[in-house]
Amino acid sequence: MTARRRHQPPEDGPQVIVVGAGFAGLAAVAELHHAGARVTLVDRNIYSTFQPLLYQVATGGLNPGDVAYPLRTLARKKAARFRPGELAGIDPAGRRITLTDGTVLDYDYLVLGTGVSAAFYGVTGAAEHTFGLYTRRDAVALRDHIMARLERLDIEGPGTAVNFTVVGGGATGVEVAGALAELRADEDAFPDVDPTDVHIRLVEMAPALLAPFHPKLQAYALAELRRRGVDVHLDTKISEITDDQVILANGDELPSDVTVWAAGVSAPAAAAAWGLPQGRGGRIEVGPDLRVAGQDRIFATGDVALIEGQPLPQLAQPAIQTGRHTGKQIALLMAGRPTRPFRYHDKGIMATIGRRSAVVEFPHGARIHGTLAWLAWLALHLFYLLGGRNRLSALVNLSYRYLIWGHGGGVIVGDDPPEAVPGGPPQALPKRTLVTESDRLIR
Numbered sequence: 001m002t003a004r005r006r007h008q009p010p011e012d013g014p015q016v017i018v019v020g021a022g023f024a025g026l027a028a029v030a031e032l033h034h035a036g037a038r039v040t041l042v043d044r045n046i047y048s049t050f051q052p053l054l055y056q057v058a059t060g061g062l063n064p065g066d067v068a069y070p071l072r073t074l075a076r077k078k079a080a081r082f083r084p085g086e087l088a089g090i091d092p093a094g095r096r097i098t099l100t101d102g103t104v105l106d107y108d109y110l111v112l113g114t115g116v117s118a119a120f121y122g123v124t125g126a127a128e129h130t131f132g133l134y135t136r137r138d139a140v141a142l143r144d145h146i147m148a149r150l151e152r153l154d155i156e157g158p159g160t161a162v163n164f165t166v167v168g169g170g171a172t173g174v175e176v177a178g179a180l181a182e183l184r185a186d187e188d189a190f191p192d193v194d195p196t197d198v199h200i201r202l203v204e205m206a207p208a209l210l211a212p213f214h215p216k217l218q219a220y221a222l223a224e225l226r227r228r229g230v231d232v233h234l235d236t237k238i239s240e241i242t243d244d245q246v247i248l249a250n251g252d253e254l255p256s257d258v259t260v261w262a263a264g265v266s267a268p269a270a271a272a273a274w275g276l277p278q279g280r281g282g283r284i285e286v287g288p289d290l291r292v293a294g295q296d297r298i299f300a301t302g303d304v305a306l307i308e309g310q311p312l313p314q315l316a317q318p319a320i321q322t323g324r325h326t327g328k329q330i331a332l333l334m335a336g337r338p339t340r341p342f343r344y345h346d347k348g349i350m351a352t353i354g355r356r357s358a359v360v361e362f363p364h365g366a367r368i369h370g371t372l373a374w375l376a377w378l379a380l381h382l383f384y385l386l387g388g389r390n391r392l393s394a395l396v397n398l399s400y401r402y403l404i405w406g407h408g409g410g411v412i413v414g415d416d417p418p419e420a421v422p423g424g425p426p427q428a429l430p431k432r433t434l435v436t437e438s439d440r441l442i443r
């Protein structure tokens with residue numbers, strides 16, 4: 001039997017549709033592979049995105065392809081079908097979903113793993129004038145603007161400056177600010193740019209960075225960022241964002257050429273059209289077995305799900321674990337057996353600040369920081385990256401960035417967005433390519 005035939009999707013069995021090919025959706029598909037279901041995976045992209053390394057793409061450390069894995073290949077390996085498309089509506093009584101292109105798909109069981117997007121908390125101008133970091137397109141758009149600003153500085157020479165502002169002091173904000181500081185320090189990337197002309201600022205509303213971590217690790221992260229020349233503003237509220245300024249609640253107007261929004265997430269606005277119960281942050285309410293409240297054949301999993309009595313951080317581990325559990329529950333239902341409640345196994349949290357600097361907190365209180373934590377962070381991220389080829393290319397690119405750093409490393413460059421280059425047409429490229437999110441409660 002050829003490999004092609006071996007992975008052929010089954011012709012019969014209950015039809016399961018999994019919408020969303022992130023950590024959660026893919027974990028559900030992998031579990032269903034063993035259950036004999038006919039699985040159709042639907043995603044609006046033809047690839048799965050590894051979000052934890054998007055900031056490396058945005059700062060020229062990784063290629064966009066390093067963090068994206070083709071879904072047709074992945075679906076076929078699990079004997080599933082892949083259908084590109086965006087969920088528009090759900091008809092629970094008729095057991096069918098509608099995609100935005102009008103296609104109707106029937107299901108016996110439906111799994112929603114669509115993730116979340118940016119929450120702007122009513123800050124004026126935030127949606128229009130900031131960059132998010134949630135999709136591969138976001139990362140590429142941000143990279144192109146960062147590089148173009150540095151190019152402009154190189155061309156215009158002394159007497160000019162560029163200001164980068166990162167909003168949100170969670171793990172994503174800390175990672176982005178740390179990576180920008182490394183980019184600034186890379187002498188070979190922009191050899192004629194004076195690093196003192198590149199200002200990097202991080203603004204956080206809370207009195208500390210990395211809210212879920214132990215205060216000692218928070219203090220370490222703050223000290224590390226400051227040591228790397230990031231201007232960190234804690235206890236600082238933003239009231240408005242314009243094209244070239246961040247305006248604080250106290251009235252201070254801070255210049256900002258590129259503003260990155262890493263300050264909160266909520267369910268995508270489109271979720272309101274699905275007609276399912278939504279809780280805090282618009283997330284879909286699910287019962288203990290992860291079935292959507294009031295539904296017997298629809299599950300929600302990963303970031304988009306809000307579990308009754310068990311609110312979990314929006315992170316890879318909860319997404320993987322809820323995805324697996326969802327697949328198992330559908331298998332139980334297919335076998336006519338009762339479902340089981342989900343229990344989360346805490347494996348700890350980690351965040352990185354930059355080269356040889358990270359923080360790791362284990363479930364029972366043990367914690368590490370510095371080089372050892374950074375190596376653990378690196379190993380884990382490469383481990384969870386999908387696909388051998390991606391792992392290899394990411395390993396090569398990250399090694400190049402971190403081992404050759406300061407000795408001719410350079411960066412992966414992109415295109416110049418026309419409006420960011422002197423003489424280019426104004427606003428030819430929208431700042432925000434998609435509505436996005438960034439920061440997380442914990443990681």
Ligand SMILES: Cc1cc2nc3c(=O)[nH]c(=O)nc-3n(C[C@H](O)[C@H](O)[C@H](O)COP(=O)(O)OP(=O)(O)OC[C@H]3O[C@@H](n4cnc5c(N)ncnc54)[C@H](O)[C@@H]3O)c2cc1C
Binds near residue numbers: 020023087115437
């Ligand atoms: C920049 C960044 C860094 C992060 N770093 C870390 C980290 O270091 N460690 C960690 O544990 N977590 C991290 N996270 C969080 C982690 O990535 C998420 O918790 C995890 O991806 C959630 O998985 P998910 O499957 O629920 O959703 P996602 O991974 O977001 O996947 C959702 C999928 O659904 C698709 N989709 C969305 N809407 C539709 C629709 N209407 N129709 C069809 N398809 C749709 C999307 O294209 C996507 O493929 C980070 C997140 C970001 C944004």
